[in-house]
Amino acid sequence: MSARRPAPPLPEPLAPLVDAHTHLDACGAGDAASVAEMVDRAAGVGVGRVVTVADDLAAARWAVDAAHWDDRVYAAVALHPTRANALDDVARAELEKLAADPRVVAVGETGLDYYWPGKLDGCADIETQVEGFRWHIDLAKRIGKPLMIHNREADHDLLTVLLDEGAPETVIFHCFSSDANMALSCVAEGYILSFSGTASFKNAHELREAVKVVPDAQLLVETDAPYLTPHPYRGAPNEPYCLPYTVRAVAELRAQDPVELAEISTANARRVYGLTA
Numbered sequence: 001m002s003a004r005r006p007a008p009p010l011p012e013p014l015a016p017l018v019d020a021h022t023h024l025d026a027c028g029a030g031d032a033a034s035v036a037e038m039v040d041r042a043a044g045v046g047v048g049r050v051v052t053v054a055d056d057l058a059a060a061r062w063a064v065d066a067a068h069w070d071d072r073v074y075a076a077v078a079l080h081p082t083r084a085n086a087l088d089d090v091a092r093a094e095l096e097k098l099a100a101d102p103r104v105v106a107v108g109e110t111g112l113d114y115y116w117p118g119k120l121d122g123c124a125d126i127e128t129q130v131e132g133f134r135w136h137i138d139l140a141k142r143i144g145k146p147l148m149i150h151n152r153e154a155d156h157d158l159l160t161v162l163l164d165e166g167a168p169e170t171v172i173f174h175c176f177s178s179d180a181n182m183a184l185s186c187v188a189e190g191y192i193l194s195f196s197g198t199a200s201f202k203n204a205h206e207l208r209e210a211v212k213v214v215p216d217a218q219l220l221v222e223t224d225a226p227y228l229t230p231h232p233y234r235g236a237p238n239e240p241y242c243l244p245y246t247v248r249a250v251a252e253l254r255a256q257d258p259v260e261l262a263e264i265s266t267a268n269a270r271r272v273y274g275l276t277a
C-alpha cells in the first residue's frame with residue numbers, strides 16, 4: 001500500500017457498545033497513557049469496553065498488561081493459527097499462566113487459516129495449525145473461558161475439529177466472514193458470531209446474507225482494528241472508535257434499530273465474556 005488514507009472522522013455516538021475483538025497494540029498503543037487515550041476516543045462515541053486480542057506471546061503479555069492498566073480493557077490470549085509452529089512447551093506454559101489471569105476473558109485468537117500457508121514466510125502448515133487449535137480448545141475448556149476463533153477459508157475443518165475435540169461452552173467466531181449456510185451451522189451448535197467492518201462492504205454479498213440469519217442472542221460486533229475499516233473508509237486505519245459505523249451497517253442489513261442492536265450486542269458481550277464492570 002502507498003500513502004495511507006487519513007483516519008476516519010468520529011462517527012455519531014452510538015451507545016452502549018463493546019468492541020468484542022480488537023488489537024490495541026497494532027493500532028499503535030504502547031504504554032498506559034496511549035491505551036487510555038485510544039479508549040477515551042472510543043468511549044467518546046459510545047464504545048465503553050474493548051477486548052484486545054493477542055496473536056503471539058509478546059502481544060499476549062502486552063494485552064494482559066493493558067487490561068490491568070485500564071479497567072475498560074479486557075484481554076484475550078493465544079497464538080494465532082499462522083503462528084502455531086511457535087507453540088512449544090515453553091509457550092504453552094506461559095499461555096496457560098496468562099490465560100488464567102482474571103482480566104483475560106477468552107482464549108484467542110486461535111483456529112485455522114488456510115489462506116496464508118505457502119504465501120507467508122514462516123507460516124504454520126495446516127497440520128501444525130490443527131494441532132495448535134486442539135490445544136487451545138482444550139485450554140479453554142480446562143479454564144472455563146470462551147474460545148475465540150479465527151477462520152479463514154477453513155469452514156469445514158473448523159467445525160469438524162470442534163466437534164471431534166468437543167467444543168467449550170462458549171465459542172465465538174471472530175470476524176465471521178462465511179456464508180449463510182455456515183452461519184446457520186454455527187447457530188445450530190450454539191456458537192456466537194462476531195461481525196466486523198467486512199459486513200459493511202457492499203461486495204460481500206454472501207456475508208451480508210449471513211448477517212440476517214443470526215438470532216439476536218448469538219451476535220457480537222467488533223472492529224478487528226487496525227484492519228478491516230468499515231465502509232466508506234475501507235483502506236483507512238481502523239480503531240475501536242470506528243465501531244458505530246459497522247453497527248449501523250449491520251443494523252440496516254437486519255432491519256433493526258441501531259440503538260437496539262447496540263444494546264443487544266452489548267448484553268451478549270457482557271454475558272459471554274462475563275464482564276464485571
Ligand SMILES: [Zn+2]
Binds near residue numbers: 150
Ligand atoms: Zn483473526
Ligand SMILES: [Zn+2]
Binds near residue numbers: 021224
Ligand atoms: Zn484479530
